[in-house]
Amino acid sequence: MSRVLEVESLEGGYGSVQILYGIDMHVEEGEFVTIIGPNGCGKSTLIKTIFGIATHYGGNVSYRGENVSGWRTDQLVNHGIAYVPQVDNVFPSLSVEENLQMGGNSLANNILNERIERSLDMFPDLRSREHDLAASLSGGERQMLAISRALISDPSLLLLDEPTAALSPLYQEQIIGRIDSLRENGITILIVEQNARLSLSRSDRGYIMSNGKIVHSGDAQKILTDPEIGEYFLGSTEH
Ligand SMILES: Nc1ncnc2c1ncn2[C@@H]1O[C@H](COP(=O)(O)OP(=O)(O)OP(=O)(O)O)[C@@H](O)[C@H]1O
């Protein structure tokens, strides 16, 4: 196995407000890894610090063995990392097609068109909506568009922040299933999820955060069936 992402002793936050304290985690090639934890514990901040959006104070982020700590987002994208934000992840006043084009506006036209076709192959529900405004899409379709847009840069590591938030259970399952199937296209997945059980059920491993730290990590199935973790972090006691 080769290590796609390695985070060591990461300290991050916003300006002078430190949120992350000594985060250690990693993602192997082809893995599906879920980060869970209560509201406000720093999950989005972790993804944003990895992706060069939040402030990096210390520690290391390595991507495929290269130290990328403090790199700009565009540099990370060029190296194969893409990110789907938790909110505001599509342009509502643009069409589906225009949103996809925005995902690769520095690409040559023929490459951009190929990438758009490939993205639409992965999310075929969007094909019939290509000329509709993103504002007219359902919540689930919007998430599909946000993910499709991230795929235009041809990433090998996809960072996703709560892609199933506020969706119906049916769409939640569908989105997580689609994300899982991206692995068949060689994409490694790191995802933050409130729907912890659903996401962990597709995951190889999970990390649990609390107050800006990783408090537990391990095999996803073990996390799902650990009664103590279930009581505190999985939101309900059903299995
Ligand atoms: N831009 C910002 N500037 C300052 N503090 C911020 C900023 N964004 C988030 N925070 C704070 O950082 C802490 C961690 O927030 P973060 O968004 O990482 O949590 P989260 O685990 O993603 O929560 P949620 O599950 O609600 O999405 C919170 O206390 C939050 O108020």
Ligand SMILES: [Mg+2]
């Ligand atoms: Mg968040």
